Amino acid sequence: LLAMVDASVGGKTAVDFGIAKNAVGAFWQPTGVACDVALLQTEPERGYRSALSEVVKTALIGDPALLALLETRRDAILARDPATLVELVRRCVVVKAGVVSRDEREAGLRATLNLGHTFGHALEAYTGYRRYTHGEAISLGLMVALGMGERLGATPASLSLRIREVLAAFGLPVDRGTAPLVDAADLAVHDKKRAGTTLRLVLAHDVGDVRTRDVPVADVIDLARSLL
Template sequence: MDTIRVNLGNRGYDIHIGSDLITQVGDLVQPLSLGRHLGLVTHPALAEPYGSVVADSLRRAGHEVSLLTVPPGEESKSLEEAVRLSRALVRARLDRGSALIGLGGGVIGDLSGFVAATLYRGIPFINLPTTLLAQVDSSVGGKTGVNLPEGKNLVGAFHQPHLVVADVLTLRTLPEREFRSGLVEVVKHGMIADPVLFQRLEEQADGILARDPGTLQEIVRRSCAIKARVVEADEREAGLRAMLNFGHTVGHAVEAALGYGAITHGEAVAHGMLVAAALSVRRGLCPEADAVRLRRLLTRFGLPGVPLPSPESLETYMVSDKKARDGVLQFVLTRGVGSVTFAPVFDRDELRLALQDVRR
């Protein structure tokens, strides 16, 4: 087992990464001195085998566990579902000393984290991420929230977890497309801050795609370490944390243009990273060879997998992006594998040329 400490003063916490950890959750939470009664939130399809394994482990450690399920899918990240969960937890007699545990992907983490942030004005939250995206990205950083019909993640709270336990064995049952999409955020972490991680991805691509637990443990550890360092430096996203948006300005536009559901978030961000790299090469910031490495690695992982929409269809979505200030797009660009820089993009033609570079 590897452990990464996220140093945030009295809100600091550990991230444990390894194999077969969900059977040991009862022992792993002991140092936290949680209340006796715990709420466990997951999807019906994850309740067996994972949920019952977690509940058994917690019960062996002396806890009472109330297991609650929410339907899968982004639609469950709603205020209505948060209300339903909160009421069920109160009726199950969770009290102010209780903690809430989320077992699942980013939807479960964001929703149950939000409920933990607000129920009784905040109770401890423990995240057991079971998708690659959740293990390397959404479980670290303390952002919780739900969607509104008007847009994603519009209601939420910063609520750091008390503990994160990423069991890489749970990734074995993840659908292939979800797994590959999660890999995009790992590639992103390599691109923005860790050339060694990027090289490991290149060298170990076969083991990763075969979901070899040892290989996954290393890439999840390196990825979490990067996100943890960025979050430590900028907990509330005042500046530096924006580097995590590499590939996301164009990525969000691609998701919106194709319609959510037609392309995964990861596939869209893969396009976004390629466009950001093309822009960076055009500006002389990034060696062409590094942009080629990025494209090769993504291709090796079967990404983006869906063609990039036309520049015209993307443009309207890009100016409405929350990163566009006064019509000027704030871009995260690359100086090559392992290094980022921020720059405004004023010139629509420059962007169009970069989009064309990627479509070729």
């Protein structure tokens, strides 16, 4: 499911290098991509649920109707209803393809697709890629991004609560206090979105309204501490 809703679109062919996530690679668009939701019937439960954090992220970035689908059709999604999965995958592909078609090489707009990934990637790396699946780390990364957005006056508390409830409904981790945030912050501030003494954070102002903001590295570490 993670491949269908996220990795299938965009043309990134990056690999991890040391502790850095997606550090080495290139952009290479395929001739075509086929997503057969029938394959999802045999995906292990943890991996299937984990992928839903990327669906929540995609909905938050650009599809209010997808977020509503996640809220109202939880049981059908967890039961892997084929018709529901086709709609879910289709909506994710439409959102991401729309962004990538306008900014293939991540010069600006495509950076919004990294919502939740600055700390999500850092948590994966800090824990040696063993404690969390990618999706579980992104779930926590989303909660960090939303919490930082609140502290910076960008994200309404009601939006953070709504996303928290959706993630929790699918059994994804949402408690920031259980994650080694301060330790992971040391890795996060060396993320690819760093430029000099600032780190470009992706902040959610509303569903369908996600923007980037350059924040001093020292402030990012302080924000991480404040979220514990």
